Amino acid sequence: MENMHAQNLPPQSDRRGFFKKTFATVIVAIIGLFPVASGLTVFFDPLRRKSSTTGAVRVTTLEALPIDGVPRKFPLVASRIDAWNTFTEVPIGAVYLRRTGEKTLQAFNASCPHAGCFVDYLPERGAFHCPCHESTFTADGKIDNPDSPAQRGLDDLKVEIRNSKEVWVEFRNFQAGHAEKIPMA
Ligand code: FES
Structure with a gap:
């Protein structure tokens, strides 16, 4: 029974690969959001721009x-x-x-x-x-x-x-x- 359950799971190396990929995708998304966020701050905050x-x-x-x-x-x-x-x-x-x-x-x-x-x-x-x-x-x-x-x-x-x-x-x-x-x- 225990063997059957183990057979249904993907191999451990595949699981590690999946988590690595997910983690990398999240990091890239966060880094990508920074310039967008700072751009929006300038756009919506005219007081930051000097007269x-x-x-x-x-x-x-x-x-x-x-x-x-x-x-x-x-x-x-x-x-x-x-x-x-x-x-x-x-x-x-x-x-x-x-x-x-x-x-x-x-x-x-x-x-x-x-x-x-x-x-x-x-x-x-x-x-x-x-x-x-x-x-x-x-x-x-x-x-x-x-x-x-x-x-x-x-x-x-x-x-x-x-x-x-x-x-x-x-x-x-x-x-x-x-x-x-x-x-x-
Ligand atoms: S403002 Fe004070 S002396 Fe001119």
């Missing part, structure tokens, strides 16, 4: 900037793109531009590096002033009053003149509250 602004922004023309070096403020708008939408012409911040020569310019992010309020330029003082906590900055962006709570001067930005007259600024935001310029992610 981005265009690098350089055309701000104004050279003639719009006074030759005496007094800064002028320009609000900036640009297109933003996230995973789902393109937003055209949305405010992204503001810059101050000033001439340092006939064809040379300086550009600053208008946000105070202390905590992010917009600074004002006070022509009567020839300096920038932050209304939030009284930081002051010289016209070329350095800390004016050493008692200013800001730990660094205004954040300068890359600026260039294109086609002899267009002023383009590479707009960036930096983290407030640090002594160093740390770009926002």
Whole structure:
């Protein structure tokens, strides 16, 4: 009887082979699912994709900037793109531009590096002033009053003149509250 039962079972080596094959198939299936799963995470989670602004922004023309070096403020708008939408012409911040020569310019992010309020330029003082906590900055962006709570001067930005007259600024935001310029992610 015991012999008859043993005869109905497949040989032991066949059973081992079957289990090996099944195990290998399951492992391959699991490995194959990983890329699919991570792809779905990105697809369904737009917040993981950073909003981005265009690098350089055309701000104004050279003639719009006074030759005496007094800064002028320009609000900036640009297109933003996230995973789902393109937003055209949305405010992204503001810059101050000033001439340092006939064809040379300086550009600053208008946000105070202390905590992010917009600074004002006070022509009567020839300096920038932050209304939030009284930081002051010289016209070329350095800390004016050493008692200013800001730990660094205004954040300068890359600026260039294109086609002899267009002023383009590479707009960036930096983290407030640090002594160093740390770009926002
Ligand atoms: S935000 Fe400008 S001094 Fe605090």
